[in-house]
Amino acid sequence: MPHVPIDSGEPGIRGLFAFRPETAGPLNALAEVLLRGDNTLTRGERELIAAYVSGLNECRYCTASHAAFAAAQLPGGMDLVDRVRAGTAGTDISRKLQALLAIAAAVQRGGREVTADLVAAARAEGATDQEVHDTVLIAAAFCMFNRYVDGLATHAPDDPAVYATAAERVVTYGYGHPAPQQAGQAG
Template identity: 90%
Template sequence: MPHITIDSGEPGIRGLFAFRPETAGPLNALAEALLRGDNTLTRGERELIAAYVSGLNECRYCTASHAAFAAAQLPGGMDLVDRVRAGEAGAEISPKLQTLLAIAAAVQRSGREVTGDLVDAAKAEGATDRELHDTVLIAAAFCMFNRYVDGLATHAPDDPAFYATSAERIVTHGYGHPAPQPAPQQAGHLG
């Protein structure tokens, strides 16, 4: 049960955004810029970084959400996402992405754990300064998002179909696009 009253009934960060729409705008804009804006890393790769960090933080809602968003945009789908999160993907992702995930994991532990050796390894695999910057910021932002969601004990649906539906909306419309609301029930007419 959430620590605050979330009248919208929405799970995870969606409920928190409904609770405080004035903070939702800037947070959605950050997610849109980091995960969907112009970049040499694909949208799927950036969502994979978000899912990976969320998994390290054990945030069920964000892990399931961003795993679904990554799977919808990567050729290997959810199988690849699950294998990467379990450390089993090996050759299925580029060496550059492997080094960027190592940097993201270091950020998740502490920003000071991003060492020159990790950066040099990523650069040796072709990572640009922009990719390094964005990887660190995605990892840092998702530590914040994960703590926001879990710190207020939001609900995380168990049904993978919920996250697949959310993935369709995010892939098509992006962050900040409201989730469809159920149609209001029509009152019956007598006589």
């Protein structure tokens, strides 16, 4: 049972955004820039970082959501996402992405856990300053999002189809933009 009344019936962060739309705008804008904006990391790779950190934080809703969003945008699909989260993806992801995920895991433990050695390892694998920066910011933002969702005890559906449908919407329209209404549907 959520700690605040979520009358929209929406799960997770979507319900919280409906409860407090004035905070939804800036948070959606941050997610849009970090996960969908121009970047040398693909949208799928950035969603994978979000799913990975959410998994480390044990946030069911954000893990399931961003795993579905990553899977929809990565050639290896959900199998790859699951193997990355389990630490068994090996050579299925680049050494650069492996190094960036190590940075993301360090951020999840605490900001000061990101060491010069971790950054040097990522750079040695070809990571740019922007990629290191954005990895740290994605990881930090998802620690906040995860705590927001879990701290208010939001509902996380068990049905993977809910997350697959959300993935279609996010991949097509982005964050903060509802899917267009079908003809004859009420708003």
